[in-house]
Amino acid sequence: MRYFSPVVKPCSVRAFIFAVALALAAPLDAASAQSAPAPTPSADTAGAVMVPGFWDPKRRPERPDVTRLPVQIRFVTTEDYPPFSFRGEDGRPTGFNVDIARAICTELAIRCTLEILPFEQLVEALDSGKADAAIAGIAISAASRERTDFSDRYFRSPARFVARRGDPAQKVTPDALASKSVGVVADTAHEAYLRDFFNKIAIRRFPDAEAARAALQKGDIDLLFGDGVQLALWLNGTASAGCCVFVGGPFTESLYFGEGMGIAVKRGNDALRQSLNYALAQLWEEGVYTDLYLRWFPISVY
Incomplete structure (x- = not known):
C-alpha cells in the first residue's frame, strides 16, 4: 500500500x-x-x-x-x-x-x-x-x-512468512518458531510485529528486501517475514528460482499493516x-x- x-x-x-x-x-x-x-x-x-x-x-x-x-x-x-x-x-x-x-x-x-x-x-x-x-x-x-x-x-496486503521449499513443515506460532532465525527488513512494521508477537525468535535485520531474500535462498536464515504482495511477486518470478513457498499466515493486523x-x-x-x-x-x-x-x-x- x-x-x-x-x-x-x-x-x-x-x-x-x-x-x-x-x-x-x-x-x-x-x-x-x-x-x-x-x-x-x-x-x-x-x-x-x-x-x-x-x-x-x-x-x-x-x-x-x-x-x-x-x-x-x-x-x-x-x-x-x-x-x-x-x-x-x-x-x-x-x-x-x-x-x-x-x-x-x-x-x-x-x-x-x-x-x-x-x-x-x-x-x-x-x-x-x-x-x-x-x-x-x-x-x-x-x-x-x-x-x-x-x-x-x-x-x-497481508504480512507473510516464507520458507525454503522442502524444509520440514512447521506451525507458524510464536512457540513453534522460538528456535528459528527470521529475516526482516530493518525498521519496518514487519520488524515491529515480530518483536511484539514473535519475541522468542532470532530476528535477523536486513537493509532491504533483496538482501533478506538472498539470505533465505542461501540458507542463512530459516524464514523471511515481509509484505505478502512483494513476496508473491518474487515467488512467482525467476529471481526466486522456485526456492521458497509461503508458510502460515496471513497476518492482517491493521495497527501494523x-x-x-x-x-x-x-x-x-x-x-x-x-x-x-x-x-x-x-x-x-x-x-x-x-x-x-x-x-x-x-x-x-x-
Missing part, C-alpha cells in the same frame, strides 16, 4: 499524461471464476488459490441513482506500482487497479477515462476537479481520511463514493473480482 507524505515533493522525473477510454467495453467474462459467498479468504477450486473477499453479503449497498452521477468517471492512477498499475509492453496502462476501474465502469454502464499522474498529484487532481476518483493503491488511514473520502476497501486500499474521491462526493461501493460489491458477488484477482496474483498473497 502507498501512503501520502504530509509534504508534497516535486517529482524528479518528467511526468506525462496518458488518457485512455475504459468503459463501454464488453463485460468481463466471469463465468469460469469461483465467487465465494463470505467476506473471508476463499479457495478457488481450480488452483487452490486463496482469494480475499472484503464484502459482507449481509450488507447490500444500494443501487446508485444514475441521475446523480457524472456523465463519465475520470480515474487517475500511477504507472510505477506493479502489479496494481504500470505500463504494459504496448505503453498502455495495465494492472489490477486498471482492470478494477474498467470493471466498475462496465458494472455502472458509464463511460470512464484513466489518466496517469505522479502519486503526489493524485489528491490535488481530486480537489481541483480535474479527476473524480483515484485508484492507485492508496492506503486508507486516519491521515489519508483527512484529505479524501474512500470507497470500501478493495484490497489489503494498515486498513487496506480504497478508491479515493473528493471529500463530500458521497454520490460517487456510494456508487463505487455498489459496483465493488457487485463485482465480488458476480465473480468478476475473483477473476481479476487470479489474473494478477497467480500465487495468492493470502
Whole structure:
C-alpha cells in the first residue's frame, strides 16, 4: 500500500499524461471464476488459490441513482506500482487497479477515462476537479481520511512468512518458531510485529528486501517475514528460482499493516463514493473480482 507524505515533493522525473477510454467495453467474462459467498479468504477450486473477499453479503449497498452521477468517471492512477498499475509492453496502462476501474465502469454502464499522474498529484487532481476518483493503491488511514473520502476497501496486503521449499513443515506460532532465525527488513512494521508477537525468535535485520531474500535462498536464515504482495511477486518470478513457498499466515493486523486500499474521491462526493461501493460489491458477488484477482496474483498473497 502507498501512503501520502504530509509534504508534497516535486517529482524528479518528467511526468506525462496518458488518457485512455475504459468503459463501454464488453463485460468481463466471469463465468469460469469461483465467487465465494463470505467476506473471508476463499479457495478457488481450480488452483487452490486463496482469494480475499472484503464484502459482507449481509450488507447490500444500494443501487446508485444514475441521475446523480457524472456523465463519465475520470480515474487517475500511477504507472510505477506493479502489479496494481504500470505500463504494459504496448505503453498502455495495465494492472489490477486498471482492470478494477474498467470493471466498475462496465458494472455502472458509464463511460470512464484513466489518466496517469505522479502519486503526489493524485489528491490535488481530486480537489481541483480535474479527476473524480483515484485508484492507485492508496492506503486508507486516519491521515489519508483527512484529505479524501474512500470507497470500501478493495484490497489489503497481508504480512507473510516464507520458507525454503522442502524444509520440514512447521506451525507458524510464536512457540513453534522460538528456535528459528527470521529475516526482516530493518525498521519496518514487519520488524515491529515480530518483536511484539514473535519475541522468542532470532530476528535477523536486513537493509532491504533483496538482501533478506538472498539470505533465505542461501540458507542463512530459516524464514523471511515481509509484505505478502512483494513476496508473491518474487515467488512467482525467476529471481526466486522456485526456492521458497509461503508458510502460515496471513497476518492482517491493521495497527501494523494498515486498513487496506480504497478508491479515493473528493471529500463530500458521497454520490460517487456510494456508487463505487455498489459496483465493488457487485463485482465480488458476480465473480468478476475473483477473476481479476487470479489474473494478477497467480500465487495468492493470502
